[in-house]
Amino acid sequence: PKLVYDFAEGNKDMKELLGGKGANLAEMTNLDLPVPPGFTISTEACKVFLATGSVPPELADEIDHHVDSLQQKLGKKLGQADDPLLVSVRSGAAASMPGMMETVLNVGLNDDSVNGLAHQSGNPRFAWDAYRRLIQMFGKTVLDMDGDVFEDAIEAAKKAKGTNNDLDLDADDLKALVETFKAAVQEHTGREFPQDPREQMDLAIEAVFGSWNAERAVLYRRQERIATDLGTAVNICSMVFGNLGMDSGTGVAFTRDPSSGQPGVYGDYLQNAQGEDVVAGIRNTVPLAELEQLDKTSYDDLMAIMAKLEGHYRDLCDIEFTVERGKLWMLQTRVGKRTAGAAFRIATSLIDEGMIDIDEALRRVKGAQLAQLMFPRFDSDAETDLVTKAIGASPGAASGKVVFTSAAAVEAADRGEKVILVRRETNPDDLHGMIAAQGILTSRGGKTSHAAVVARGMGKTCVCGAEELDVEVAAGKILVNGTTINAGDVISIDGTTGEVFLGEVPVVPSPVVQYFEGSLAPDAGDELVAAVHRLITHADEIRRLGVRTNADTADDASRARRFGAEGIGLCRTEHMFLGERREAVERLILADDAEEREAALAELEPLQRGDFLELLTAMDGLPVTIRLIDPPLHEFLPSMEELAVKVAIAEERGEDPGRNKTLLAAVERLHEQNPMLGLRGVRLGLVVPGLFAMQVRAIASAAAELRKQGKDPRPEIMIPLVGAVQELQLARDEVNAVLAEVDRSTEADGSRGVEWKTPIGTMIELPRAAVIADQIAEAADFFSFGTNDLTQTTWGFSRDDVEGAFFSRYLEKGIFAVSPFESIDREGVGALVRTGAERGRAAKPDLKLGICGEHGGDPDSIHFFHEVGLDYVSCSPFRIPVARLEAGRATL
Ligand code: ADP
Ligand code: MG
Ligand code: MG
Numbered sequence: 001p002k003l004v005y006d007f008a009e010g011n012k013d014m015k016e017l018l019g020g021k022g023a024n025l026a027e028m029t030n031l032d033l034p035v036p037p038g039f040t041i042s043t044e045a046c047k048v049f050l051a052t053g054s055v056p057p058e059l060a061d062e063i064d065h066h067v068d069s070l071q072q073k074l075g076k077k078l079g080q081a082d083d084p085l086l087v088s089v090r091s092g093a094a095a096s097m098p099g100m101m102e103t104v105l106n107v108g109l110n111d112d113s114v115n116g117l118a119h120q121s122g123n124p125r126f127a128w129d130a131y132r133r134l135i136q137m138f139g140k141t142v143l144d145m146d147g148d149v150f151e152d153a154i155e156a157a158k159k160a161k162g163t164n165n166d167l168d169l170d171a172d173d174l175k176a177l178v179e180t181f182k183a184a185v186q187e188h189t190g191r192e193f194p195q196d197p198r199e200q201m202d203l204a205i206e207a208v209f210g211s212w213n214a215e216r217a218v219l220y221r222r223q224e225r226i227a228t229d230l231g232t233a234v235n236i237c238s239m240v241f242g243n244l245g246m247d248s249g250t251g252v253a254f255t256r257d258p259s260s261g262q263p264g265v266y267g268d269y270l271q272n273a274q275g276e277d278v279v280a281g282i283r284n285t286v287p288l289a290e291l292e293q294l295d296k297t298s299y300d301d302l303m304a305i306m307a308k309l310e311g312h313y314r315d316l317c318d319i320e321f322t323v324e325r326g327k328l329w330m331l332q333t334r335v336g337k338r339t340a341g342a343a344f345r346i347a348t349s350l351i352d353e354g355m356i357d358i359d360e361a362l363r364r365v366k367g368a369q370l371a372q373l374m375f376p377r378f379d380s381d382a383e384t385d386l387v388t389k390a391i392g393a394s395p396g397a398a399s400g401k402v403v404f405t406s407a408a409a410v411e412a413a414d415r416g417e418k419v420i421l422v423r424r425e426t427n428p429d430d431l432h433g434m435i436a437a438q439g440i441l442t443s444r445g446g447k448t449s450h451a452a453v454v455a456r457g458m459g460k461t462c463v464c465g466a467e468e469l470d471v472e473v474a475a476g477k478i479l480v481n482g483t484t485i486n487a488g489d490v491i492s493i494d495g496t497t498g499e500v501f502l503g504e505v506p507v508v509p510s511p512v513v514q515y516f517e518g519s520l521a522p523d524a525g526d527e528l529v530a531a532v533h534r535l536i537t538h539a540d541e542i543r544r545l546g547v548r549t550n551a552d553t554a555d556d557a558s559r560a561r562r563f564g565a566e567g568i569g570l571c572r573t574e575h576m577f578l579g580e581r582r583e584a585v586e587r588l589i590l591a592d593d594a595e596e597r598e599a600a601l602a603e604l605e606p607l608q609r610g611d612f613l614e615l616l617t618a619m620d621g622l623p624v625t626i627r628l629i630d631p632p633l634h635e636f637l638p639s640m641e642e643l644a645v646k647v648a649i650a651e652e653r654g655e656d657p658g659r660n661k662t663l664l665a666a667v668e669r670l671h672e673q674n675p676m677l678g679l680r681g682v683r684l685g686l687v688v689p690g691l692f693a694m695q696v697r698a699i700a701s702a703a704a705e706l707r708k709q710g711k712d713p714r715p716e717i718m719i720p721l722v723g724a725v726q727e728l729q730l731a732r733d734e735v736n737a738v739l740a741e742v743d744r745s746t747e748a749d750g751s752r753g754v755e756w757k758t759p760i761g762t763m764i765e766l767p768r769a770a771v772i773a774d775q776i777a778e779a780a781d782f783f784s785f786g787t788n789d790l791t792q793t794t795w796g797f798s799r800d801d802v803e804g805a806f807f808s809r810y811l812e813k814g815i816f817a818v819s820p821f822e823s824i825d826r827e828g829v830g831a832l833v834r835t836g837a838e839r840g841r842a843a844k845p846d847l848k849l850g851i852c853g854e855h856g857g858d859p860d861s862i863h864f865f866h867e868v869g870l871d872y873v874s875c876s877p878f879r880i881p882v883a884r885l886e887a888g889r890a891t892l
Contacts, residue, residue, distance in 0.1 A: 003045045004062040006069070007038050012313075017042045019233030021092025024333050031312065033305055033330050037073050038087065038237035039066040041205060043094070046231035049209040063201075066236070074238055079197040083120045084113035086130070086239040088275075089204035091211060093232040096334060097220050102141035102211045104204045105275050106134035106239060108197040114178075118171075126244050128174035133274060135181040135193055138200065142207040145188050153180045165283065167272060201236070208234045216428045223435060223458065225817055240329040242322040243274040247295070250322045252278055252448045253288050253302065255310045258318070258338040258456065259393065259447065259496075261345030265289055265303070267319075268446045274322075279449055280425070298328040309333055314355045315364070316346050318448075337456050339395050340369035344531040358538050363892050365535055367859040367882035372396070372459050373532065374516075374878065376507035378494055385502040387480050387491070388468040392498035393452035396461030398439030399492040399504040402485055404473045406433025413437070420491055422478060424471050426451040434460060439493045441500060443469040461495035469500075516563045516881055536881060539888020540564070545865065546872030547883045548623070550852055552576075554614035557624075560877035564884050567623035567714075568615070569784060569874020570852035573695060574631050576611045577604070585636040590666055594689070601694040608698035616706055616713035623714045625784060625852075625874075627763065628695050628731075630720040632680040633688070634670040643667055676798050681721025681763075682731050692731060693738050700742035700758070708746075716759045718784060723768045725775040732760050732779050761848070765789035770836035774843040783840050784874070785833050787853030787861075791820050794829045821854060824861040834868045841869075850874055859886040866890035 010018045010026030018026065022040035029035045041059070048056045071077045076085040086108040109117065109131045118127035139145040157173050158164055169177070185193045194200050211217060212232050221228060242250035253267030267288035270278045278285055292299040302321060305328075309317045318336030322329045338346060347361035356364075378384075378397045400418035403409045406429065412419045413436035421437040423430065425444045434440055434454060439461035442451045446465050455462030470479040476487040485491060485502070492505040514520035515529045522533035548569035549560030557568060577585045584603045591597035616624055643664040650657035657664075672678035685692035696717060703713040717735055722728045739758055762779075764770055765786030773783070792798055799821050810816050816825075824830050833851070840847045850872045855861035857879030865873055866887060875883050 001044060002062070003042050003056060003059050004066050005040050005042065006066060007035060007040065010040060015094045016230070017044065017233070019043060019092035019094055019235070020096050020334055021090060021332055022233045022235050025235060025237070027312075028309075028330050028333060031308065033308070034301075034328060035330050036238040036240050037070055038235060039070070040092075041234040041236070043231040043233045046209045046212065046233065047229070049206065050212060050231060055206065055209070060202075063236075067198075070236075070238060078108050078201075079110065079113060080116065081112045082116040084108050084116055084197070086117075087201070088235075088237045088239055089201060089208060090235040090237060091208040091232045092235055093212070094230050095224070095226045096337070097217060097224075097226070102137075102208060103275070104134070104137045104141055104200075104207075106130045107138075107200045107204055109134050110195040110197065112195075113197075121241075121244060123244055124171040125174060126241065128171050128178060129169075129243055130241070130274070132174050132177045132181055134200075135178060135185060138193070138204065139181065139185055139188070141211070142203050143185060143189055145184070149184050149188075150181060153177060153184070167283075205234050208232060216431050219431055219435075222811060222817075223431075227817075228814055237331070240322050240324045240331075241274065242270075242324060243272055244325055246271050247326055248322075248324050249273055249291075249294075250275065250278055251285075251288060251291070251320075253306065253319045253321065254316060254336055254448075255306045255319075256316045256342070256346060256349075258316065258336055258342055259395065261316075261338065261342030261349065263349065265306075266447065268448050269294075279445070279453075284444075285446060295323060295326060298323045298326060301328045305330065311355070314350065314360075316342070337453065339456055340372040340459065341395060341528050343369050344373070344535060345528060348531040348534055358535075359542075359892055362535050362538055362542075362885075362889055365885070367862075367886040367889075368459070370512070370532065370536075370885050371879070371882050373512040373528070374510055374881065376513075377496075377510050378492065378501075378505045379508040382506045384492075384499075384505050387483060387485070387500045387502055388466050390466035390468075390498045390500065391446060391452075391464050392494065392496045393447050393449075393464045394440075394455035394460060394462035395496040396439065396459075397492070397494055397505070397507055398437075398461035399490060400438040401488050401490055402478070403433070403437070404471070404476060404487055406430045406436075408487070409433035409436040420493060422469075422471055423451070424473070425449060426454070434458065439463070439495065441466060441469075441491075441493050443467060443471045455495075461493060463493045463495055463498050463500060466498075466500060517559075518562055536885055536888075539885045541888075542891050543884065543887035544891060545862070545870065545883075545887035546850075547880055547887060548625075548850065548852075548872050548874040549877050549880055550856070550874050551615075551877060554618040556877050557615055557618035560880055561619065561622070563877055563880035565622075565877070565880050566872070567625070568619055569625050569850050569856070569872060570718075571615060571624060571626045572630065573608070573627060574629050574635075576608050577629070577636055581607055582636055585633075586663065588688075588691075589633050589637065589670070590662060597690060601690050605694050605698050608695060609702045612699050612702035612715070613705060616702060616715060617711065619714075620706070621712040621714065623716055625716040625718050625761075625782075625850075626695075626699055627718040627720050628685060628692050630681050630684075632670070632672060632675045632678050633684065634667055634672070634675070637663060637667050637670070640664070640667045640671060676792065682719050682727045683721065685719070685731055685734075686727065692734055696735050696738040697742060700739050701746075703758075704742060704746040716761060716782065718761050718763060718782075720763045720786070721765060721789070722762045722776060723766045725772065725779055728762050728776060728779040735760055759848070763789075763852075764833075764836045764840075766793050767832055770832035771839075773836040773839035777840040777843040777847050780840075780844075780847065782848035782850065783836065785836065785849075785851040785853065785870070787824060787829060787833070787851055787855045788821065790832060790853070791825065791829050794832060795820060795825075823858050824855045824864055826864055830864055830868075833865075833870075837868050837870060857883055859889075862886040863890040 007026050007029040012023050012027035015023045018040045076083045078085050088105045090103040114131045118124035136150040140147045182193050242248045249271040251269035257266045268285035269291045270285045315335045317333050320332035343365050347364045350356045400420045403419045409421045418438045420439045421433045422441045442464040443466050451464050478485040492501040511526050546566050548567045549565035550570040551557040552575045588600035646660045647657040699715050706713040719731045759781035761782030763786040764783045849870045852874040856873040857875030
């Protein structure tokens with residue numbers, strides 16, 4: 001198979017094969033944009049390299065062939081002493097991984113051709129600068145040398161010169177640096193810096209392939225849930241030079257503001273610079289708009305190209321470009337990352353601009369982004385202590401203790417502390433720390449700096465370019481306008497405004513939450529709210545899945561209802577047995593005879609009834625699925641250890657341990673090795689007489705009461721942990737008997753539920769239940785998949801015991817791409833859900849199907865539940881908008 005593609009041979013849809021960078025370089029080439037010629041080595045070659053440790057044997061010939069045509073096109077040769085062809089060797093995977101993989105520029109220079117380049121360009125400084133960059137990048141990425149070796153040498157050279165500007169280093173200084181660098185290479189590798197351009201190229205290609213498995217690349221993929229086996233392509237691109245003088249430069253640009261979504265010209269430009277200089281923050285860049293003064297022709301060309309690209313990709317594009325002596329070159333473009341807010345605003349703007357339709361707009365926003373927009377903001381009325389204001393690079397409101405290193409951030413996060421990672425600038429090695437921190441603050445770099453780009457990608461709050469901060473990492477302090485901030489001090493950063501405050505600033509609900517709460521109208525002038533309103537309204541129109549909430553209290557139910565919940569999918573009644581009611585539960589458990597037991601139940605019933613009155617009122621007219629008591633009873637008793645100690649102490653002192661002794665005996669009697677698999681759920685209902693009946697009476701009489709008041713209560717009764725149809729049948733008979741009894745007693749006053757027959761259903765949360773769902777369906781009006789327990793019982797591990805114990809190892813080893821408690825395990829647990837749904841429906845076509853585990857609020861899982869044909873998902877109140885949006889997206 002073909003392994004190498006000329007830029008003219010590809011297009012933007014070939015990302016899998018050519019990587020994102022290669023596919024888009026090809027697209028731009030075919031759009032006749034000024035792209036330096038080159039070719040792409042496909043991800044297939046990388047896969048072979050990763051599997052076997054060496055590149056496919058036929059690759060060398062193919063590369064030769066493409067190098068030949070490149071040489072012909074440009075009229076110069078690799079290694080040609082008087083006018084060398086130079087190339088960059090650039091990584092580029094299918095999914096963009098900013099800063100993850102390595103690139104080597106100026107490949108092809110050696111001790112001879114550097115002189116040729118100096119002569120040919122008439123600029124020796126430039127030639128030696130290019131050569132030192134090659135050795136530096138090659139040393140770091142290909143030879144695995146410590147970057148500090150090179151950076152320290154540059155610092156020393158600048159110091160000797162009495163400057164801190166790299167532009168003050170002249171040709172001789174750079175030539176000396178090249179000697180120093182070469183000596184360092186010799187020392188590190190035991191051999192000379194390779195002089196053969198083709199060897200440089202081959203080694204760089206292999207290094208790019210190998211960097212797929214670099215630690216930080218692996219970490220980034222895990223964080224972003226990118227598959228581990230895609231491999232990267234390599235782009236060989238002829239060099240253009242932004243470091244030829246002040247009439248040259250390099251820059252990055254966005255076709256719209258990636259942090260707000262506003263149209264306009266955004267980007268940074270740096271004169272007399274190459275490659276990463278712009279994002280590395282070594283010198284301060286100028287805003288892109290200033291390029292118009294510096295070089296009007298290039299600026300106008302760039303604007304025209306940006307407009308063309310936006311029209312072509314129908315989306316925000318980000319761009320890397322270089323100006324070589326007044327001529328503009330395009331080096332990269334892609335559909336750009338953006339903040340959550342920008343995603344919504346851009347999507348709706350593009351509808352208005354006629355570029356996309358509303359379905360496409362909905363495709364382009366994600367539930368996770370909506371969730372981010374629901375995070376609180378700093379309270380603008382709060383008293384604050386503003387230290388500085390810089391660039392808001394990634395929105396959010398974050399407070400935490402100052403830490404200066406990635407390691408400190410990780411340690412503190414492990415202790416459960418919130419931290420803000422403060423750096424001069426970040427680099428890919430800071431990724432661990434950025435993940436661990438609440439937010440990131442840097443003193444250098446702009447909206448396109450590493451910190452900004454990565455933070456936006458992760459949805460982390462970031463303020464950058466806070467130049468007033470003097471960050472002294474070694475001393476562990478920041479000096480700012482006469483104030484000292486020490487490691488461990490709490491600061492707050494606002495990623496929207498760029499403000500940095502001392503101390504913790506109180507937060508208020510975001511405008512998007514205010515909109516969902518109904519306190520901010522969609523047309524009140526907040527453009528983000530308007531965009532959210534427009535897209536979620538569309539999602540509601542097209543979604544098939546219903547969205548209910550998990551709620552146990554009237555407060556939660558009301559909030560969820562305002563957020564758009566169409567009922568309650570899970571009300572856990574065990575919460576109603578806690579607090580002061582615990583004693584009645586104790587009496588129930590300790591009851592010696594029917595009389596005592598009934599007394600305890602009689603005490604509990606009106607309390608439960610009161611709870612149901614509130615809940616059903618809050619959800620009036622909407623279904624409320626109430627699950628009868630589920631956890632093992634000893635969960636309501638004090639711990640065995642605690643009681644044993646109390647009893648022992650009392651006996652020691654010769655006192656009467658009294659009630660504690662009885663309780664201890666009960667706890668011992670009820671003790672289970674595996675409570676999760678013990679006496680709970682329907683088993684409890686069948687074993688403890690009167691327990692389910694009491695709950696059902698409370699529900700039915702509350703409903704009757706409300707009907708009498710003219711309301712429309714719609715309770716549904718759900719039996720947990722059923723594994724055999726007989727269990728459900730028995731429980732159902734008991735429930736029906738109580739319902740009939742309550743009906744009879746309320747018939748006289750007309751509050752009987754004539755219109756509304758109380759549905760009785762079950763949770764499907766045991767593999768057995770899913771497999772025999774056809775039998776169970778005979779006794780059920782509805783199923784609700786309890787995917788938390790179903791995940792536990794399918795995998796055979798308990799969430800509370802395993803998440804901390806070994807999940808991180810499992811994630812590292814790639815056994816899970818994501819915790820199966822977070823996102824449904826489609827192959828295993830999901831297959832059981834599918835089976836349960838199919839078999840249940842086969843036996844009873846009008847069976848109502850829902851899901852009420854954590855997964856009900858997880859975007860990926862919601863798409864799955866849509867696919868398998870469930871009727872609704874149920875999730876926590878704050879996830880309701882996310883579920884509505886994703887349920888709509890699932891239909892597209
Ligand atoms: P990354 O994915 O980290 O951005 P790139 O492959 O895009 O890596 O390259 C790193 C830097 O070098 C970028 O600023 C890019 O624009 C620049 N660059 C890459 N190839 C060339 C080239 N042929 N000529 C000039 N600059 C280049
Ligand atoms: Mg890079
Ligand atoms: Mg790039």
